[in-house]
Amino acid sequence: xxxxxxxxxxxxxxxxxxxxxxxxxxxxxxxxxxxxxxxxxxxxxxxxxxxxxxxxxxxxxxxxxxxxxxxxxxxxxxxxxxxxxxxxxxxxxxxxxxxxxxxxxxxxxxxxxxxxxxxxxxxxxxxxxxxxxxxxxxxxxxxxxxxxxxxxxxxxxxxxxxxxxxxxxxxxxxxxxxxxxxxxxxxxxxxxxxxxxxxxxxxxxxxxxxxxxxxxxxxxxxxxxxxxxxxxxxxxxxxxxxxxxxxxxxxxxxxxxxxxxxxxx
Amino acid sequence: xxxxxxxxxxxxxxxxxxxxxxxxxxxxxxxxxxxxxxxxxxxxxxxxxxxxxxxxxxxxxxxxxxxxxxxxxxxxxxxxxxxxxxxxxxxxxxxxxxxxxxxxxxxxxxxxxxxxxxxxxxxxxxxxxxxxxxxxxxxxxxxxxxxxxxxxxxxxxxxxxxxxxxxxxxxxxxxxxxxxxxxxxxxxxxxxxxxxxxxxxxxxxxxxxxxxxxxxxxxxxxxxxxxxxxxxxxxxxxxxxxxxxxxxxxxxxxxxxxxxx
Amino acid sequence: xxxxxxxxxxxxxxxxxxxxxxxxxxxxxxxxxxxxxxxxxxxxxxxxxxxxxxxxxxxxxxxxxxxxxxxxxxxxxxxxxxxxxxxxxxxxxxxxxxxxxxxxxxxxxxxxxxxxxxxxxxxxxxxxxxxxxxxxxxxxxxxxxxxxxxxxxxxxxxxxxxxxxxxxxxxxxxxxxxxxxxxxxxxxxxxxxxxxxxxxxxxxxxxxxxxxxxxxxxxxxxxxxxxxxxxxxxxxxxxxxxxxxxxxxxxxxxxxxxxxxxxxxxxx
Numbered sequence: 001x002x003x004x005x006x007x008x009x010x011x012x013x014x015x016x017x018x019x020x021x022x023x024x025x026x027x028x029x030x031x032x033x034x035x036x037x038x039x040x041x042x043x044x045x046x047x048x049x050x051x052x053x054x055x056x057x058x059x060x061x062x063x064x065x066x067x068x069x070x071x072x073x074x075x076x077x078x079x080x081x082x083x084x085x086x087x088x089x090x091x092x093x094x095x096x097x098x099x100x101x102x103x104x105x106x107x108x109x110x111x112x113x114x115x116x117x118x119x120x121x122x123x124x125x126x127x128x129x130x131x132x133x134x135x136x137x138x139x140x141x142x143x144x145x146x147x148x149x150x151x152x153x154x155x156x157x158x159x160x161x162x163x164x165x166x167x168x169x170x171x172x173x174x175x176x177x178x179x180x181x182x183x184x185x186x187x188x189x190x191x192x193x194x195x196x197x198x199x200x201x202x203x204x205x206x207x208x209x210x211x212x213x214x215x216x217x218x219x220x221x222x223x224x225x226x227x228x229x230x231x232x233x234x235x236x237x238x239x240x241x242x243x244x245x246x247x248x249x250x251x252x253x254x255x256x257x258x259x260x261x262x263x264x265x
Numbered sequence: 266x267x268x269x270x271x272x273x274x275x276x277x278x279x280x281x282x283x284x285x286x287x288x289x290x291x292x293x294x295x296x297x298x299x300x301x302x303x304x305x306x307x308x309x310x311x312x313x314x315x316x317x318x319x320x321x322x323x324x325x326x327x328x329x330x331x332x333x334x335x336x337x338x339x340x341x342x343x344x345x346x347x348x349x350x351x352x353x354x355x356x357x358x359x360x361x362x363x364x365x366x367x368x369x370x371x372x373x374x375x376x377x378x379x380x381x382x383x384x385x386x387x388x389x390x391x392x393x394x395x396x397x398x399x400x401x402x403x404x405x406x407x408x409x410x411x412x413x414x415x416x417x418x419x420x421x422x423x424x425x426x427x428x429x430x431x432x433x434x435x436x437x438x439x440x441x442x443x444x445x446x447x448x449x450x451x452x453x454x455x456x457x458x459x460x461x462x463x464x465x466x467x468x469x470x471x472x473x474x475x476x477x478x479x480x481x482x483x484x485x486x487x488x489x490x491x492x493x494x495x496x497x498x499x500x501x502x503x504x505x506x507x508x509x510x511x512x513x514x515x516x517x518x519x520x521x522x523x524x525x526x
Numbered sequence: 527x528x529x530x531x532x533x534x535x536x537x538x539x540x541x542x543x544x545x546x547x548x549x550x551x552x553x554x555x556x557x558x559x560x561x562x563x564x565x566x567x568x569x570x571x572x573x574x575x576x577x578x579x580x581x582x583x584x585x586x587x588x589x590x591x592x593x594x595x596x597x598x599x600x601x602x603x604x605x606x607x608x609x610x611x612x613x614x615x616x617x618x619x620x621x622x623x624x625x626x627x628x629x630x631x632x633x634x635x636x637x638x639x640x641x642x643x644x645x646x647x648x649x650x651x652x653x654x655x656x657x658x659x660x661x662x663x664x665x666x667x668x669x670x671x672x673x674x675x676x677x678x679x680x681x682x683x684x685x686x687x688x689x690x691x692x693x694x695x696x697x698x699x700x701x702x703x704x705x706x707x708x709x710x711x712x713x714x715x716x717x718x719x720x721x722x723x724x725x726x727x728x729x730x731x732x733x734x735x736x737x738x739x740x741x742x743x744x745x746x747x748x749x750x751x752x753x754x755x756x757x758x759x760x761x762x763x764x765x766x767x768x769x770x771x772x773x774x775x776x777x778x779x780x781x782x783x784x785x786x787x788x789x790x791x792x793x794x
Contacts, residue, residue, distance in 0.1 A: 101369070105362065112334055112358065114492060115622045116656040119615075126616040153655075321672070323688055328671040348633040348667025355630060393639040 036140035040092035042066050044077045045222045046179030047088035048212050049147050050187050051157040051172045051197045052205035055233035056149040058086055059209050061216070062243075063224035064093045070224070078228045080238045081107055085121040085150035086230045087128065090176040091164065092143035099142060102131065121150030121158040125168070133166025141165070145176035150232050157197060172197050175212075178220045183212035202231065214246040225249065277392050288396055289389050292345075292418035295398035299344030300474070301433035301465040302331075303441065304402035305458055306413035306426045310451030310482035311404040311490075313342045314458035316433065316466050319473040332479045332492070336361035339374060339405030340479055340490035344431030345418075346398035353401055353416075356384055374405045374412035378422055386420025400430040406481050406488050433465025440464055451482040455493055459501035460508045467509075476502065537643050538636050541592075541665040544645035548591035550678035550714040551578055553649035554688065554707050555660035559700045559732030560651035562589040563707040565678075565714065566725045579727045583608040584736045585618045585653050587729055591678030592646035592665075600628060600648065621652030625661035625669035633667030647677040653731045676710060684710040700730055705751050712757055720756035721749055 002008060013019070042064045049058035064072030077096065079087045081103050089096045106127065110119040125148040135141050145163040152158040160170040172194050173187035190208045191197055209229065217225045225246035231239045277288040305312040315331045332342045333350075335357035343350035360380045364372035381403070388396045396418045402425075404413035415428040427441030440461045449457065455478055462476050478498055481490045493501070551564040564578035579589045580601040586608060590597035607627055608619040628648065635643045648663040662675040674692045676684030687710040695706045707728070712721055728740040728748055740748065749755055 101365075105365070108336055108362070108365075111337070111489070113620075113623065113626075114330060115620060117620045117623075117654070123615040123617055127614055130614055321685075321689075323672045323674045323685070323692060325671045325673055348629060348636065351626070351630055351667070352633050352637065388637070395637055397637075 036138075037092075037143055040095075040143040042071060042093040043222070044075060044090045044093055044096065045220055046175055046177040046183065046216055047077065047090045047145070047147050048175040048179045048183045048187065048209060048216075049088065049149050049159050049173070050191060050205045050208060051159055052191075052200045052202055053198050054157070054202060054235070055151065055231060056157050056159055057202070057205045057209045057229065057231050058088050058147060058149045059213055059227050059229040059244075060088050060090065061213065061224040061227040063222065063226075065222045068221070070222075073224060073226065076228060076242070078230050078240070079103055080230065080240060081124050082110065082119045083237050084232055084234070085119070085124050085148065086232060086238060087124065088147045088149070088176075088230075090145050095142040095144050099128070099131075099144060099146070120153060121148050122152050122160075124148055124150075125158075125160045125162060129162045129166055129168050132162055132164060136165050147174050147176060149230075151234060155234050178222075179212070179216060182216055182219050186212050186215060202233065206231065210244075210246070213244075214249065217246050217249075277389060277395060279392070286389060286419075289419045292396040292398045293400070296345040296400045296418065296430060297432065299346075299399075299431045300331075301429065301431035301437055301462060302342040302344045302400075302402055303430075303437050303458060303461055303465075304342065304404050304413050304415070304425065304428045305441070305444070305446060305449075305454045306404060306411050307446055307449050307451045307454045309406075309411060310454065310480060310485065311340065311406065311411055311413060312451060312454045312458045312478065312480045313340055313402065313404070314455075314462050314476060314478045315342050315344075316431070316462045316469075317475040317477055318469070319475060322473075326475065330477060330492075332477055334490045335377070335403070335405070336365075337371060338407065338481055338488050338490055339377065339403065340481060341401055341403045342479075343399040343401035344434075345400060349397045350399045350401060353381065353385070353397060353399065357381055357403070371407065373407045373409065374403075374414070375409075377405075378403055378412075378414045378416065382416055382420050382422045384420075385416060385418065389419060402428045402430060404481070405490065406483065411481075429461075429465070431465075433462075433468050436468060437461050437465040451480055451485055452497070455480055455497060456501045456504045459498075459505040463505040463509050464512075476505075538666050541643040541645045542647075545592040545647035545664070545677055546679060546681075548593075548646070548678045549576075549578070550676060550681045550684060550711060551589040551591050551649055552674075552676045552681075552684045552688070552707050552710045552714070553589065553651055553660045553662070553672070554674045554692075554695060554703055554710070555651065555658050555672070556696055556698060556703060557657045559703050559730060559735075560653065560658040560660050561700070561703045561707045562587065562649055562651055562727075562729045563704070563711045564589050564727040565711060565721075566727055568725075575724060577727075579729045579739055581729075581737050581739060582624070583612075583618060585731060586621065586624060587651055587731060587737045587739070589649045589651075589727075589729070590646050591648075591681075593644075594646070596644045596646040597648060600631070600644065600646070603631065604628065604650075618654055619652075620654045620656070621650060621659040621661065622671070624652060625650050625663060625671070628663045629667050629669035632663070632665050635665070636667055649675055649677065651729075651731055653733065658732050674710070676714065678714070680714040680716070683713040687713045700732055700735065701751070704728055704730060704748055708748060708752055712752065712755065715757040717757065721752070722755065723749065 047060040049056055060077040062075050063070055064075040077089050079100050132142060141164040143164050147161050149159050159174050161174050162168045172191045175183045187208055213227050217223050227244050229241045229244055300316040300318045302315045313332050317331055333354045335341055335354055341354050360377055361372050385397050388394050401416045413425050414422050415425055416422040426446045429437035444457055458478055459476060466474055478493045480493055549565040549567045554561045562579055566575035566578050568575045576594055581587045582601055582604045588601055604624055611619040632644050635641045643665040650661040652659055661669050661671050663669045674688030691706060695703055723742055723745040726745050728745055731737040
């Protein structure tokens with residue numbers, strides 16, 4: 001008869017060996033004082049963007065991946081802020097939700113005053129960069145890479161990147177994540193450097209982005225063919241298109257790819 | 266006021282023998298002399314309007330706004346000590362934001378006004394503070410529809426379809442009562458609001474004034490609290506002036522008739 | 527008469543009196559430029575003159591009338607806010623925002639016991655994306671935007687000048703605007719006083735000019751543009767005219783303006 005109530009109903013030592021108590025007390029046995037986020041959990045993949053002569057185009061698909069599992073298929077990762085700016089976010093989705101609320105708060109606060117001082121893309125980027133760098137300096141980063149797009153103070157197209165380390169840079173074509181390898185080379189064929197921006201129109205930029213979204217769906221295993229796309233111009237402000245689909249896909253090549261799935265040879 | 270000068274009126278948090286808090290009554294006095302503020306609640310919108318008395322011709326026209334935004338779809342206007350009004354609005358914004366950070370959604374208007382009511386009430390309880398010298402009209406749109414409230418220095422508040430405070434409140438109330446607010450479109454309510462402010466200004470005719478109008482409507486402003494656009498403001502002003510002249514003509518006729526009697 | 531009798535609010539009335547004790551400052555604004563001019567005092571012959579205009583940022587500055595230490599607390603606060611705005615958003619603090627921040631800060635001291643209200647009035651000028659602006663801040667917690675404002679001792683006379691000429695200077699150049707400001711400031715002078723490079727401060731901010739402060743020797747070039755550096759209303763010292771007559775402002779202030787002045791405080 002076992003007289004210790006703690007052991008009642010538990011696997012017997014005879015059958016399973018002695019219980020490893022370090023499992024129950026894992027929390028108290030850390031070899032370090034504190035640990036923050038070490039990896040993202042639910043993630044969004046690439047955000048891609050390009051400048052054209054009157055504005056910018058930016059796109060991100062609607063997938064929230066849980067590891068390799070396509071867990072959520074209706075995640076919105078583009079966030080318009082004010083009249084002429086958008087933030088596209090990839091990386092951890094819960095951090096994305098936090099950042100999106102920061103952006104909302106920012107917009108609400110900016111609308112208190114009707115003084116003609118609007119919150120434009122460069123200001124939003126500067127703010128986000130401060131938030132990300134501050135968090136990385138606390139060793140508690142927000143696990144995201146973001147692209148801020150819109151118009152700058154003089155109404156010219158604006159694109160700038162900032163990520164979980166607070167790293168920032170600007171370019172006429174930008175992409176986060178896998179997109180930096182798969183989409184950027186294609187986008188750079190359209191706009192290679194800043195002076196090329198003047199030469200292309202909205203239609204060209206749009207088609208380039210759509211083409212890239214398709215390539216990303218083909219080659220990035222954590223992507224989806226359903227995506228959102230935002231165009232920002234001085235004339236039309238923010239134009240938000242949701243639930244776009246990558247059309248004219250052909251997967252005939254798939255049958256020749258070997259080494260995984262149900263194929264035997 | 267029989268107890269004036271007896272000392273009961275000097276401090277907050279002291280009742281006079283007949284059960285009054287004089288500080289609160291004095292605060293209400295401050296309101297009675299301020300420019301007229303009104304709020305209208307239509308079926309699917311809110312309109313605020315205020316009569317801004319021009320105290321100096323050096324003031325920049327169209328600036329120095331009196332109507333303020335508490336958060337997204339909630340606005341406020343007030344009569345009385347203007348700095349106190351800014352204080353209340355800034356408290357309202359804090360409430361709005363703290364609710365957002367706790368519940369990840371926007372505060373409802375009834376809950377907000379309840380919080381603000383308690384806040385204003387607290388300023389009647391202690392002798393280290395004085396009450397708010399304002400009566401404010403606060404309204405907005407939330408998931409349950411449109412709401413309009415008026416909050417007094419005592420901390421008490423009521424819901425209204427049409428609310429008025431400030432110097433011209435009596436005539437403004439009379440005009441508000443005549444409106445069919447359940448049927449009125451928000452756009453038309455803007456015009457009526459202008460007319461009522463012009464009407465209320467008649468009591469204060471020797472002073473110049475500016476009018477400020479804002480609105481909240483799902484159809485017109487995507488549910489955001491905003492000033493009405495320039496052209497609508499001008500249209501409303503024109504409407505107000507025309508109506509006022511009409512009335513004056515009628516009044517003159519009435520007077521003539523009375524003379525005959 | 528305000529009927530709220532609580533001590534805190536009575537103190538505000540006294541604070542407003544403290545402003546009237548300070549020497550005069552005048553502010554003017556057009557769409558493109560804003561100007562502050564101020565009369566400095568020295569407490570004693572061998573002492574330095576009290577600074578009246580404080581730069582807050584490249585685009586923002588204030589002038590004070592009343593308790594100078596209070597003004598320094600407030601200007602430090604504004605500098606902090608301007609720096610924050612620069613640090614977090616990389617944009618200049620808007621003039622209106624600066625003025626309302628001051629007002630909201632001051633309001634707190636009028637409603638609760640413990641602190642006294644600030645004993646200083648400020649004129650805030652700035653140039654931002656919506657143009658040049660001028661605000662008058664009072665310890666009662668109000669900040670209002672004006673095209674012209676004057677606070678401090680005998681400021682009513684300056685205001686009278688501004689009310690008479692604000693339409694005329696609405697489109698003036700920065701040079702003309704400074705001259706208008708000095709004219710208004712001159713009208714606030716007591717009979718035996720005159721503007722000179724020691725007691726006058728001038729600052730300007732605007733479209734093509736960062737906040738710039740002229741003191742001491744730099745002031746003379748501007749005084750030279752006036753037809754007279756003493757108060758023309760009083761009719762004395764008119765012979766003291768050693769300046770260039772390149773002044774296009776031939777509007778002579780008339781005598782009667784000074785008579786409705788309500789404060790008879792000495793400027794020293």
